[in-house]
Amino acid sequence: MVMASQTESSGEPASNRAAGRAPARPGTPSLLRELNDRAALALLLDGKSLTRAQLSELTGVSKVTVAQMLARLEERGLVTAVGSNSGGRGPNAALYSVVPSSAYVAALYVEQGLVSTAVADVTGRVIAEVREDPTSGAGDPVELIRCAVDRACQRAGVSVSMLSAFVIGSPGVVDPVTGDPRLAINLPAWHEGVLGGLRGALHKNVLIENDVNLAAMAEHAVGAAAGTSDFVLLWLDVGVGLATVLGGRLHRGVTGAAGEIGWLAVPGAPVTSDVR
Template sequence: MPASPSTARAINDRLALRLLQHEGPLTAGQLKQLTGLSRPSVADLVERLQGSGLITVVGETGERRRGPNARLYGIVADRAHLAALDVRTEGVSVVVADLLGAQLAEASLPIDGGIRPDAAVERAVALVERTARAGGASRLHTVGVGAPGLIDPATGDLRDFTSLPTWHRRLVAALTARLPARVLVENETNLAARAEQRDGAARDHDTFVLLWLGAGTGAAVVLDGVLRRGASGGAGEIGFLPVPGTGGLPSATACDGGFHSLAGSGAVEELAADHGLKATPGPQELPAAACVRRAVEVDHAPFLDALADRVAVAAASVAAVLDPGCVVLGGELGRAGGEALADRVGARLAAMSPLRTEVRATALGGTAVLRGALLTARDAAQDEVFSPGA
């Protein structure tokens, strides 16, 4: 059944907006070529999108002005403003951007663990508001939040885990109440994986796993280009994975005895001490990450080999179950270990598993969670703003 004229126009408008989003400013002639539409259809399309305030003339092609055919059309980027948050145990980072994702302002704020939860929430929300004003955003359309913990797939809420600071669990509700914006929350590891797939180490893979090595451990599973969260949102909670070498088993309420006991930050600090490795952490740097960074700087092979042995246990388990073909090492420790750690884990994995699995270091480093949160906010905002009648 052929589409109605109004439906066809909506489809064509959406196609043109996506082309302008990904290809940058285009002339009417270029839109005609890329869409396959007739010249009159493109002219009508451009008029509609200009009339709705979604696109505007941003310049002309060529060294000389050549009239209407040379006009370059681009998306009105300030039609909506976005914010992305990376929520950490020790603080929060914020980026404000326009509808196309261009960053307008950024800021971060440490939050002391001894501060009252309501005061911590107030500081975090005020930081978002100040950063928005600094970026020239009088109103935020969508806010993406990356945080540790499980996200309930039914409600989208951050689930209550006793290991998380109380202010984490209150922040999303406070942002929703205070800001005239849609607030979307997602697990930090999932956001990092999304960013690595779009712009980082997994750009050439539709199927991969990101291992998060930080204060805690986790994994994000992407199969055939789709992030898989599991029935309860807990896919990738490998901190609870029973593994040899921990002297115990995890429980339903604690991951002690699981993979966390091998590769969580506390365990890695102990491993570094056993190898006589010391390092002074930088501002807001995990002590364990500082040790891994220092080990790479001085080529401390015994420590890096021992750490790779531990990480390979989880990588081999993931490979045996999912056969992802690619594992990306993310998080603070994965970033600090870089290629030196990834190469070692890859060599051990090749010896442990018959399934060919490439191990890569994060390509986005400490920006992965913020980048993923911004991508989430941008895609959601564009879906709404670019929809017919928006």
């Protein structure tokens, strides 16, 4: 009875408030329009040009609704008509595609003695890539990343302000709560506070992720593990790393150290005592 009265008094389930979860958004017309627009955009991001009829069939909404969706996406500069399909009866149907220049992202790999930066458009096509050997693994990591991004954007002919997001892969443990790097043996300057510094310097969303975890996400999306919900990726490089995907989601562990198996004791092998 107490639970029922709490729910009725606030219009929100008490369990949601107790767990700190945000209340579910109601199915308003604006939310439905947003969901429809995202569905159409996701289909076009696969790289194919589609007609209104094809989008209607794939999304399950009417052609009238599809026309409204495309009009909104065109108004925002996200999609455009790129030609026509003359294979059917009646007038030619317009083909729609994503505008590649509507958004750009930067992806970086940071390791001792290496900073690799790639700039890609919204379709995922890499338009510029720069690999550099910094003089030292120490120094200011924020300035190092900012300079690397500047050079990659110059080669791509894209302003840094046009980048929508940055993803940085590096060895080491990433805090699952704050997103900050916590332990990167080969990168002494790669520590807590770097993420906030990068977001302040670049003025955009920045994500730092363990490099092996990113490799597992890529394999799950388009590689050997595509269509597989549960798998393990073993990485052999300077060290030994591992990433685990369970139920289609990356398993990080409570402290973010899941997969850090470099010093894992192996049955039958001598235990290393000097780990300085």
